Amino acid sequence: MGDQSKLMSLNLKIWRQPNSGSQGEMIDYKLDGISPDMSFLEMLDVLNEELVQEGKDSIAYDHDCREGICGMCSLMINGQAHGPEASTTTCQLHMRKFKDGDTIVIEPWRAKAFPVLKDLMVDRGSFDAIISAGGYVNCNTGNAPDGNAIPIPKESADLAMDAAACIGCGACVASCKNASAMLFVSAKISQLALLPQGKPEAQKRAESMVTKMDELGFGNCTNEAECEASCPKGIKIENIARMNREYLSSALKSK
Amino acid sequence: MFSKLFNHLNSSIIKKQTMGVAGLLLCGFITMHFLGNLLIFVGPEAFNLYAHTLTSNPLIYAAEAGLLAIFLVHIGVGVKLTIENNNARPQKYYMKQPTGRGANFSSSTMPYTGIIILIFVILHILGLKFGTYYETSYDGVKMRDLYKLVIEYFRQPSAVLGYVVAMLSLGIHLRHGFWSAFQSLGFNHPKYNNLLILISKAFAFIMAIGFSSLPIFCFYKGGN
Numbered sequence: 127m128g129d130q131s132k133l134m135s136l137n138l139k140i141w142r143q144p145n146s147g148s149q150g151e152m153i154d155y156k157l158d159g160i161s162p163d164m165s166f167l168e169m170l171d172v173l174n175e176e177l178v179q180e181g182k183d184s185i186a187y188d189h190d191c192r193e194g195i196c197g198m199c200s201l202m203i204n205g206q207a208h209g210p211e212a213s214t215t216t217c218q219l220h221m222r223k224f225k226d227g228d229t230i231v232i233e234p235w236r237a238k239a240f241p242v243l244k245d246l247m248v249d250r251g252s253f254d255a256i257i258s259a260g261g262y263v264n265c266n267t268g269n270a271p272d273g274n275a276i277p278i279p280k281e282s283a284d285l286a287m288d289a290a291a292c293i294g295c296g297a298c299v300a301s302c303k304n305a306s307a308m309l310f311v312s313a314k315i316s317q318l319a320l321l322p323q324g325k326p327e328a329q330k331r332a333e334s335m336v337t338k339m340d341e342l343g344f345g346n347c348t349n350e351a352e353c354e355a356s357c358p359k360g361i362k363i364e365n366i367a368r369m370n371r372e373y374l375s376s377a378l379k380s381k
Numbered sequence: 382m383f384s385k386l387f388n389h390l391n392s393s394i395i396k397k398q399t400m401g402v403a404g405l406l407l408c409g410f411i412t413m414h415f416l417g418n419l420l421i422f423v424g425p426e427a428f429n430l431y432a433h434t435l436t437s438n439p440l441i442y443a444a445e446a447g448l449l450a451i452f453l454v455h456i457g458v459g460v461k462l463t464i465e466n467n468n469a470r471p472q473k474y475y476m477k478q479p480t481g482r483g484a485n486f487s488s489s490t491m492p493y494t495g496i497i498i499l500i501f502v503i504l505h506i507l508g509l510k511f512g513t514y515y516e517t518s519y520d521g522v523k524m525r526d527l528y529k530l531v532i533e534y535f536r537q538p539s540a541v542l543g544y545v546v547a548m549l550s551l552g553i554h555l556r557h558g559f560w561s562a563f564q565s566l567g568f569n570h571p572k573y574n575n576l577l578i579l580i581s582k583a584f585a586f587i588m589a590i591g592f593s594s595l596p597i598f599c600f601y602k603g604g605n
Contacts, residue, residue: 141475152475205478212482231476238469301480303489304466308393336394345469346393346462348491349561355482364569370394371567377389 134160134221137229138173140185143242146249150242152231162222166209167192167199169221170232187246194218194358197293200300201246202233207297207356215295215358235296237305238343250296252342253310260334261314263324276322289316291359298353298361304345309353311339312369313361319372329376336373393465394565396458401562403455408559410448411551411588418595425528426519433524456499463492487556487585494554501547508534535599544596552589559584 135158143150157173164172167189174184190198199216203209209219224230232246240248265271290313298309315332318324324331347366354363389395417435420428435441479489487494509527512534517526535541560581563569568577 139475202474202476205474205476206480212480233475236470236472236474238471301483303470303477303484305469306393306466336392337388340393343469344393345466346397347565348462348466348488349557349564350484350488352480352483355480363564364571367564367567367569370398370565373392373394374398374567377392377395380385 132162133158134162134224134226134228136160136169136224137227139229139231140246141233141242142185142245143234144183144244146241146243150245152233160221162220164221165192165217166201166203166219166221167217185246186244188248189217192217195293197295200235200248200295200297202231202235202300204231207235207301208295208358212355213358213360215293218358235300237296237299237345239305239307240296240299248296250294252344253294253296253307255342256307256311256335256338257314259338260327260331261318263318264327271323273323278321282320286317286320289313289320289361289365292317292357292361293359295358297356297358299344301352301356302345302347303350303352304348306347306353307339307342307344308347308366308369309357309361309363311335312363312365315369315372316365319368329372329379332369332372333376333380336369396462397565400455400458400462401565403451403458404558405562406451407455408555408584410451411592415588415591418592421528421531421595422598425517425526428528428531429517429524429526430519432527433522436525452502456495459492459495485557487553488561490553491557494550497547497550498554501543501550504543505547508540532599532603535596536603538600541596541600545593548589548592551592552585555585555588556582 135156138155138157139152140155141150142153155173157169157176160169160172167187170185170187177184188198188200190196192199194215194217197215199208201208201216203216203219208214208216209223211219211223234240234242234246235248235250237248239252240250242248292310292313294310296310299305299307302309315328315335318331319328349363349366351363354361390399417431420431509530512530515526515529516523517529518524535544560578563577
């Protein structure tokens with residue numbers, strides 16, 4: 127164990143909701159003995175161990191790799207998606223960013239298209255539905271073509287890679303005052319539209335994915351860039367502009 | 382037959398773009414309106430002759446109808462988008478904090494500044510366009526003495542204050558709105574972005590301060 131004198135005591139306000147059909151509420155918890163070197167999720171693990179020992183229901187929250195790359199962790203921490211740090215997922219946020227005695231408010235993502243399943247866990251299946259609607263490149267016959275057969279400018283490859291960094295965590299929707307999914311959808315449209323393999327279907331893809339997004343009840347972008355600011359992967363709203371172009375072009379030309 | 386077209390027009394992105402195009406057209410209108418209004422500084426004859434030339438052209442009715450249509454589209458789509466945006470998050474957050482790296486005061490108050498501008502426009506038209514009809518003549522041509530009405534109208538401090546508050550709201554609305562229209566239309570380029578944001582800020586500032594200077598000038602001109 128580290129230096130005992132540095133251990134933190136925290137007041138937590140956490141959203142508890144037994145299941146998707148029930149009413150939830152904010153519950154207060156007091157937690158002692160938290161090391162500043164713990165990650166935010168490890169802090170919640172400590173709380174859950176205590177709850178289990180007391181015979182209470184543990185707090186459900188999503189997590190997987192805990193390395194900041196899988197997109198499973200979420201959490202609205204003190205009113206900010208993935209907490210106060212820029213370009214950081216909740217699992218990579220450390221308790222040293224908080225002070226001893228702090229009150230921390232923890233809530234699930236809130237959006238009509240992200241219904242709460244239990245406590246801090248939401249159903250992000252609507253993102254999968256958007257991908258299924260067109261977020262892919264069709265290869266109808268034969269083997270996958272050799273990726274290096276087509277020359278790709280370094281700049282396009284870099285931009286596509288930047289867009290492809292999206293881990294689909296949903297922080298953009300959570301932080302947007304309109305619960306709009308446009309940063310996510312635009313990143314998925316851009317990563318393919320920027321490459322020659324994705325070009326032929328770019329407009330049709332933009333159209334199907336945007337149509338699905340609208341159908342699912344996400345809000346409309348008001349160009350405030352809170353999504354970009356809270357995105358753990360730094361996805362830029364330039365992608366939203368690209369999506370707007372692709373969609374407009376498709377709307378004008380499609381039959 | 383029109384269902385495909387309607388679906389496109391009703392999509393989130395085309396609604397945003399419609400809003401943006403209507404907004405940019407309105408920017409064009411207020412620029413011309415502002416330039417015309419500057420003739421108040423020149424004097425009664427210049428201002429009245431300008432107003433007379435403008436309103437005596439038979440095309441004015443078509444232009445006014447077009448302008449009204451643009452206003453209604455901007456307001457109508459704006460209301461629809463705002464309602465949809467509220468519905469997209471039925472359960473609000475217990476605590477929500479801006480990151481400080483995205484939204485600004487202008488961008489987060491668009492519906493409110495919009496409502497202030499709408500109320501202002503209605504009062505403005507009722508008070509001035511449909512205000513008292515004074516008559517004057519220059520070189521034997523009879524025309525409306527709009528200058529007299531404007532000076533009289535802005536003798537009331539409440540009219541001046543209301544105008545200035547509305548114009549500051551307009552500036553705040555334009556600061557985000559002008560840039561935002563370009564983003565919605567798909568224009569976002571690292572090389573030109575900073576310039577576009579600068580133009581957006583400068584346009585907002587010139588409109589807010591420029592328009593506000595007019596009633597203040599009239600207030601003192603009117604003998605206060």
